Amino acid sequence: MSENKTIPVCYHCGEDCTQEVITHADKKFCCQGCKMVYEILNEKDLCQYYDIDENAGVSLRGKKQLQFSWLDDKLIQSQLIDYQDDKVTKVTFYLPSIHCASCVWLLENLYKFNDGILDSKINFIKKEIHFTYDSAQVSLRQLAELLASIGYTPEINLGDLDDSKRKPVDKKLIYQLGVAGFAFGNIMLMSFPEYFGLNEANATGFQKWFGILNILLAIPVVFFSGRDYLKSGWLGLQKRNLNIDVPISIGILTLFGRSIFEILSGNGAGYLDSLAGLVFFLLIGKWFQQITYNHLSFERDYKSYFPVAALLQDGTTVPIQNLKAGDIIIVKNKELIPADGMLLLGKASVDYSFVTGESEAIPKNIGEQLYAGGKQIGEALQIQITKTVSQSYLTQLWNDAVFSKEGKNQSNQTQLLADNVGKYFTYVILTIAFLTLGYWMTIDAKKAINAFTSVLIIACPCAVALSIPFTFGNAIRILGKHGFYLKNTPVIERFKKITCIVFDKTGTLTSTSKNNEITFVGKKMTEEERKAVAALAAQSSHPLSQHILNFLGVKNDFPKIKNFQEIEGAGLQGTVNQQVIKIGSADFT
Incomplete structure (x- = not known):
């Protein structure tokens, strides 16, 4: 025994x-x-x-425990690190093991493991973790070892750092959709005699052969096209966790099993057309979800809040995505640096608050490295690009929360509520489905199977789980199309707390059209004076400064500016050829 x-x-x-x-x-x-x-x-x-x-x-x-000692190499670090100064360092790792809400929660609480970790944010769709840390307390190697020790070994490939190479397009879903669609159409075609009640087909014995062909067509639908649902549902059951794929998997297997029984026993034609259609439309929804997520992720890219074009040394402009290593660009006062580069000319005072959260400007000398996302405060700079523009990095800067441990608790409360509702909704669905099955079994066994599978499929909690990211994501996209850019989705929830709105006047409430007429009153300026005024105006990206520069008609060959200042609400000031020049309001000049 x-x-x-x-x-x-x-x-x-x-x-x-x-x-x-x-x-x-x-x-x-x-x-x-x-x-x-x-x-x-x-x-x-x-x-x-x-x-x-x-x-x-x-x-x-x-x-096996991987060795990460090679991450101590300074050259490798320079390729991986997104930003570094005396206080903070930023880096991004790809973590293929991220798979659920618990992973996200744990990885965003890594600051509790080491005081040197200031912030860790997860991009679940891309399976990436963005670290902000103090390199004096924790090294890049220690970060990788910490991730590996808790089961999230980072996948690091120095050849794939370029955005265009990072993630190849996965065609598996397209193949699954194609197989399901092909089977769906052909199963319906061979089910026409039953649809129209053609008894002649039954009398000639074709019904049985059509049924067997339908079974053969349904097998790849279930075990190839529907494999991801079955696998996810099975893993959920193994882990004692009823995820949203469990009721779908039970519904698919119930329809498949019931159909095989009916066809082979000669009691009916089964429901293989419904099964193939179910999987086909589920995959269409999955495909639409995927392209929608990609749309929400990439449509709202860096072009929404970074300069669309960069000014080259020769005075021409190029789209920033076309910048390449070796190009020399001009970055004016209050402009953002679009890509990593080396300072060639000018007095740099860079505000990296967009990157680190620290508003104190950092002085940089000629020959030093400048990182993307910094904002120049002061005179115009000449910068030689050392790295091409990274769209994902610029986008991540925009999406970053405040870099403080207190800010970690300010999560999207609506999303958490939806996740919990979706989790318990699965239990409710299964309970209702089995109660429905038990009720109808005492009345009509055939209807019982139909009612059971209908509850499992139609009442799927996917809509609950996906409603918040789709709703908030589309809200951000629609607002962005109208020129209203939000930092991230939790901002939408905080709208109700707004009591006061402050606008920047020029270019926001007033027009900055190039057609605005500029009138010069006074003694005619000499060529030297025109160049001096133009040199001062060229330091600023303010719309009125650019209009003055265009009016003066001086394109290059500017004299050198010293002691440049741009005073908010007043104007510009600088020294040219030992003469102080001011551009601004009447009170200022």
């Missing part, structure tokens, strides 16, 4: 403990790695990780 043994499940990752069982604090683990991660999380008071999704961890069984 055999005795059935229950295989324990790992508390951390949810996999079966088939090789060994390690017990710690009344909890079972499949390997020392999973046990170690639990101990780390418990020590740091981060066990809420398991409350969000049970067994959410990544299994470390059989994984």
